[in-house]
Amino acid sequence: MTHLEIQNISKSFGENEVLDQLNFSVHQGEFVSLLGPSGSGKSTLFGIIGGMILPNSGDVILNGESIKGKRGSISYTPQTPSLLPWRTILNNVLLGQELTGKKDREKALQMIDRAGLKSYENSYPHELSGGMKQRVSFIRSVLSPQSLILLDEPFSALDEFTRTDMQKWLLDMWEQTKRSILFVTHNIEEAVFLSDRVIILSPRPASVLKEFQVPFERPRREELLLSDEFLQFKKEIYQEMRHAQV
Amino acid sequence: MTHLEIQNISKSFGENEVLDQLNFSVHQGEFVSLLGPSGSGKSTLFGIIGGMILPNSGDVILNGESIKGKRGSISYTPQTPSLLPWRTILNNVLLGQELTGKKDREKALQMIDRAGLKSYENSYPHELSGGMKQRVSFIRSVLSPQSLILLDEPFSALDEFTRTDMQKWLLDMWEQTKRSILFVTHNIEEAVFLSDRVIILSPRPASVLKEFQVPFERPRREELLLSDEFLQFKKEIYQEMRHAQV
Amino acid sequence: MMNALWKQGWRPALVLILLFIVWETSVSMFDIPAWLLPSPTQIIEVGITDWPGYSHHVWATIQLIIVGFLIGSGTGIVVAIALHLVPFLRQATYPLIILSQNIPVIVLAPLLVVWFGFGMLPKIIVITLVCFFPIAIALLDGFRQTDRDLMHYMQMAGATRQQLFWKLEWPHALPSLFSGLKISATYSVMGAVISEWLGASRGIGYYMTLASSSYRTDRVFVAIIIIVALSLLFFLLINWLEKMTIRWRSSGEGGSSDAS
Amino acid sequence: MMNALWKQGWRPALVLILLFIVWETSVSMFDIPAWLLPSPTQIIEVGITDWPGYSHHVWATIQLIIVGFLIGSGTGIVVAIALHLVPFLRQATYPLIILSQNIPVIVLAPLLVVWFGFGMLPKIIVITLVCFFPIAIALLDGFRQTDRDLMHYMQMAGATRQQLFWKLEWPHALPSLFSGLKISATYSVMGAVISEWLGASRGIGYYMTLASSSYRTDRVFVAIIIIVALSLLFFLLINWLEKMTIRWRSSGEGGSSDAS
Amino acid sequence: GGNDGEESQELEEIQFVLDWTPNTNHTGIYVAQDQGYFEEEGLDVEIIMPGEAGADQLIASGQADFGISYQEGITEARVQDVPIVSIAAIIQHNTSGFASPEDKNITSPKDFEGKKYGGWGAPLEEAVLSSIMQQEDANVEEVEIVNIGDADFFAAVERDVDFAWIYYGWTGIEAELRGTPINMIYLTDYSEKLDYYTPVIATSEDMIENESETVQIFMNAATKGYQFAIDHPEDAADILIEAVPDLDPELVKASQDWLSPRYQDDAEQWGIQELEVWENYAEWMLEHDLLEDPLDAEKAFTNEFLPGEES
Ligand SMILES: Nc1ncnc2c1ncn2[C@@H]1O[C@H](COP(=O)(O)OP(=O)(O)OP(=O)(O)O)[C@@H](O)[C@H]1O
Numbered sequence A, B: 001m002t003h004l005e006i007q008n009i010s011k012s013f014g015e016n017e018v019l020d021q022l023n024f025s026v027h028q029g030e031f032v033s034l035l036g037p038s039g040s041g042k043s044t045l046f047g048i049i050g051g052m053i054l055p056n057s058g059d060v061i062l063n064g065e066s067i068k069g070k071r072g073s074i075s076y077t078p079q080t081p082s083l084l085p086w087r088t089i090l091n092n093v094l095l096g097q098e099l100t101g102k103k104d105r106e107k108a109l110q111m112i113d114r115a116g117l118k119s120y121e122n123s124y125p126h127e128l129s130g131g132m133k134q135r136v137s138f139i140r141s142v143l144s145p146q147s148l149i150l151l152d153e154p155f156s157a158l159d160e161f162t163r164t165d166m167q168k169w170l171l172d173m174w175e176q177t178k179r180s181i182l183f184v185t186h187n188i189e190e191a192v193f194l195s196d197r198v199i200i201l202s203p204r205p206a207s208v209l210k211e212f213q214v215p216f217e218r219p220r221r222e223e224l225l226l227s228d229e230f231l232q233f234k235k236e237i238y239q240e241m242r243h244a245q246v
Numbered sequence C, D: 001m002m003n004a005l006w007k008q009g010w011r012p013a014l015v016l017i018l019l020f021i022v023w024e025t026s027v028s029m030f031d032i033p034a035w036l037l038p039s040p041t042q043i044i045e046v047g048i049t050d051w052p053g054y055s056h057h058v059w060a061t062i063q064l065i066i067v068g069f070l071i072g073s074g075t076g077i078v079v080a081i082a083l084h085l086v087p088f089l090r091q092a093t094y095p096l097i098i099l100s101q102n103i104p105v106i107v108l109a110p111l112l113v114v115w116f117g118f119g120m121l122p123k124i125i126v127i128t129l130v131c132f133f134p135i136a137i138a139l140l141d142g143f144r145q146t147d148r149d150l151m152h153y154m155q156m157a158g159a160t161r162q163q164l165f166w167k168l169e170w171p172h173a174l175p176s177l178f179s180g181l182k183i184s185a186t187y188s189v190m191g192a193v194i195s196e197w198l199g200a201s202r203g204i205g206y207y208m209t210l211a212s213s214s215y216r217t218d219r220v221f222v223a224i225i226i227i228v229a230l231s232l233l234f235f236l237l238i239n240w241l242e243k244m245t246i247r248w249r250s251s252g253e254g255g256s257s258d259a260s
Numbered sequence E: 001g002g003n004d005g006e007e008s009q010e011l012e013e014i015q016f017v018l019d020w021t022p023n024t025n026h027t028g029i030y031v032a033q034d035q036g037y038f039e040e041e042g043l044d045v046e047i048i049m050p051g052e053a054g055a056d057q058l059i060a061s062g063q064a065d066f067g068i069s070y071q072e073g074i075t076e077a078r079v080q081d082v083p084i085v086s087i088a089a090i091i092q093h094n095t096s097g098f099a100s101p102e103d104k105n106i107t108s109p110k111d112f113e114g115k116k117y118g119g120w121g122a123p124l125e126e127a128v129l130s131s132i133m134q135q136e137d138a139n140v141e142e143v144e145i146v147n148i149g150d151a152d153f154f155a156a157v158e159r160d161v162d163f164a165w166i167y168y169g170w171t172g173i174e175a176e177l178r179g180t181p182i183n184m185i186y187l188t189d190y191s192e193k194l195d196y197y198t199p200v201i202a203t204s205e206d207m208i209e210n211e212s213e214t215v216q217i218f219m220n221a222a223t224k225g226y227q228f229a230i231d232h233p234e235d236a237a238d239i240l241i242e243a244v245p246d247l248d249p250e251l252v253k254a255s256q257d258w259l260s261p262r263y264q265d266d267a268e269q270w271g272i273q274e275l276e277v278w279e280n281y282a283e284w285m286l287e288h289d290l291l292e293d294p295l296d297a298e299k300a301f302t303n304e305f306l307p308g309e310e311s
């Protein structure tokens, strides 16, 4: 069943055409990644899905209903952590639930622990490193109750090991809860490792260049990363993107 | 000749020990990368070198003189872009020069163009995408006149192609000017591709775990990335880091 | 420009007109005598017919307001900068600044007169006293709230104290400055009127006192309406200056949240 | 606590003492007559010996200040919130707010007394008028400056208008609120003194007027010193409240820039 | 005194506004209150200092029942339809005049020429100066008139002002006490028309029409108060000092001593007002363009509530 449908979305800021007739969909419980050059309009698209930005034309359908200009239907990790500076880490993490759900301190504390931030529950954001803030922002959105999660480069500030660990954790959670995920990343490996489908956007004005169905079995193990099929698949995507950018 | 020397630096924030007897040096004109887990203290170390944060013990020597607590000796790309919201892109880029050098509009405009931001000279930061802001911040520090450049994950928000392009550009500039560079990244490939030496930090409290002299000839070409020696070297570093984190 | 003025202005105009209507009808309904509260039409009539008689008072006050506000806000800005840049000064002179706001005019008046005579100077001092305080406080608070990350970058990049101030703290505090200026612009008009009690032979405050002492309530209200109009004008001017100065923000807000 | 007070307080205390010394010596050097400007020692002497005679005036004024400031700042906050949340209201009533700041007390006074008699009410109205304006303006500007990124996140995450306000805009505007409160706290003392001109039989303003009309300049200065001391105390109280409320910032500033 | 609680509940509440701060012009009222004269008449009088509010409008509008006013004020007010009426002259003759420090050598209106006068900027002042200077063929054009606003006499003459308009009974006495001798030029010495009643006790037309009984009993008590002040200046001063302890006792005593004989002065009874005085002054004002319309002097005052007068 289709969960989210992007229908012919176009958007420009003044003269600057950003999105051009964008079309794709995300099925119920699907994990979809978006790959596209910097400045192609990925964050803008998230803004449109979240109801923050009105497209010039086109529509956004969630569960069969238009959510164009309507807010609160998605859970969101923004590209910059956007933590409230006057709240402790714990209270920042609980913010998403406060807005549209019920607070669950226990679970929040567990997750903070799981993300390697034990003992920082009562710190303030400015006392954290860049990667630590990003993890807090990630936990906040994962804790939010909505069934569609938008993640905008959630792991870009993490070292490879922490990143892999967070990826595994995300997959675990996703497999348990079967929420739909739309994931923006610049890391092709990450996109392939995590997703059911990878959507490649063209440079600005962005439209869908190509979609790849990821053929690997789940649950996926770290070993997959070193397999030939995986490397081959990565290369294919790489070529496709390079082609578009030159 | 030694350009920068980190001597026995220790630092804690309250109970939280961050740096523990850190020791290393950067030679004149050398390109050194720092790899270390998120939250290990890399940005803190940069703050100490920049004179913003006083270490609990140890010293920072630049060209034979202590610069502990002294500011203005380095050029810096912070982990978050930190652009002044009331300045246009062009004027933001010129800021570093305004502070400690002479403004060179021509060169600034050229660089903005080279970074793929042509036509954004007169935009304000909030009109840019995350990756675009990061590039602006990068240009700003490259334009600053100091002979030591500290780069804190300058390409983390860029797609692979833009990233590779920026890396090549950085290497070109570095080869021409022979300034010394201390580079923080979470991307092992990037570290190896760019650097003369890679320094691995342990998890918090951070000390130097190991140093790797990178054996590859310069100038380096993209083909290197696919060579077996390169992959082998990457793997070695990967193993070393993994070892430390488990 | 005219169009924008109209777009912004019709709502307050409407409210003012409504207010006038309520006022007019209640004056005639409750039979309130003119010496107690004249009706708007009476006030407007007197305002028009007496204009030649009091126009020079209006100009005199406008001059006083402009000079006083410029000096007062200049003082406020200088004080805030000095106190911000020299922490010792800040800690030491805060009480003096508060003190300056609490010397009642009836006490100050004789001293000012003895020291400075009956000319412009004591009046300017009164307006300055009224104006500088909101600006100084707002600006000081603006300086203090400078963004942490930006501060960090500037210091790392070797900004001198002066550069830090002019390139970061000052532009960052501009919105706060305008917040203070708006408060002060409004007060400067009142300050000018009050200062005219320190011996004036012209000015709208003088005109009002005379009107009041000869029981011409209608003229008193003409004076009030002029005072209010001047304040409004002055406030709008500052508002407009703010829009011109802080373009990067106002233009941005439209862009980033263009959904309703 | 005591220690912190001392650490903060010795500089202003020093400056005040210096000021007193300069004052004392110039009074005796230039032979200034006591009826024009009494010396600090004279003032202190009178202040101490007359204390039983005027202490009840001080309490009366303190009461008035507290009640007036609470109502005035409450009004300011409510007005700012209402104008912020209801843009139509903001555009329509801005002129009325400025108007409220420009009705001279000499005009307002008889009207207030005619409408509300000689009790507490007209006095509270005067203090409220004086207090609410700086708070309303500062708070409104604070709301407007809410961080763009945080706003974006909150809206994307589905915050209702109310949540947006209470969880983001309000805490974000707290520093601005305190900036306004500091200005108003200072004015509330002056407002209380002025309001006592509206027919009072107690209060420090009343005491000062009587002293002034019987040419007891020494007592007038006792009154001023009490007024200033009250303002200072009140200002420091707000400052302390700010420190308690906005802990996340003050504690942070020490941490992020601990190099000199 | 000596009323118990029950009786005092039946007292009629009366509000009396002063013109500004309490002073010896008001002694009779404070005496009547202290000595229980009001209470005997069944009145509970609250004395109010109006501050900026200004007494006249409060009296006319009924916010206060009685208060202190001036002939100058009532004349102008009535021409502007403010329904206020004078019911007693507190002092028979105008005790105001132009004062200057002795060393300025201003002993007659002629000496005003070339000097600086400090006033509050009313057209009235120039007219008065002109009137009394005319008596000596001096020209008011030669006087520099500056507005000194709220500054008091002593502060003003300390600067560049040479002379100012004061009430001798308060400011003049203060100068005596300070030992700074002043020259005083009384208005009454140079123009009969300027011998107006200042201050007076006033009430509203409405009170006179509808509550004449209250006005009558109020005046009974007030008259007794002023009579007491005439007869016992020292006791009266003490009563005022006790009632308003924040006043300067020395000044009150000296002022009371000077003023007590002047309340009634040459009149046959305290408080009495003559039509001629009201007419003269209004005429004078009209001549000098200080009034827009003529005053109906008969309606501006009444003696009918003075005890002993036929009602
Ligand atoms: N508020 C705005 N006003 C004007 N232009 C904007 C605004 N927001 C985004 N843009 C423009 O839209 C384009 C796409 O921006 P967007 O942030 O969506 O890119 P992105 O794909 O997320 O890039 P990145 O990977 O670098 O984050 C850019 O050209 C940017 O300049």
Ligand SMILES: Nc1ncnc2c1ncn2[C@@H]1O[C@H](COP(=O)(O)OP(=O)(O)OP(=O)(O)O)[C@@H](O)[C@H]1O
Residues within 6 Å of the ligand: A126, A127, A128, A129, A130, A131, A132, A157, A159, B013, B016, B018, B036, B037, B038, B039, B040, B041, B042, B043, B044, B045, B079, B204, D255, D256
């Ligand atoms: N101002 C501060 N106050 C308290 N603790 C701080 C402060 N700044 C940093 N820290 C702590 O210091 C440690 C190192 O932070 P730092 O930012 O240097 O990490 P990093 O190596 O740059 O991490 P990342 O790769 O995530 O950016 C963290 O535990 C952080 O919580």
Ligand SMILES: O=C([O-])O
Residues within 6 Å of the ligand: C105, C194, D104, D105, D106, D194
């Ligand atoms: O002093 C006054 O504010 O009127």
Ligand SMILES: [Mg+2]
Residues within 6 Å of the ligand: A042, A043, A044, A079, A152, B129, B130, B131
């Ligand atoms: Mg983006």
Ligand SMILES: [Mg+2]
Residues within 6 Å of the ligand: A129, A130, A131, B042, B043, B044, B079, B152
């Ligand atoms: Mg970091």
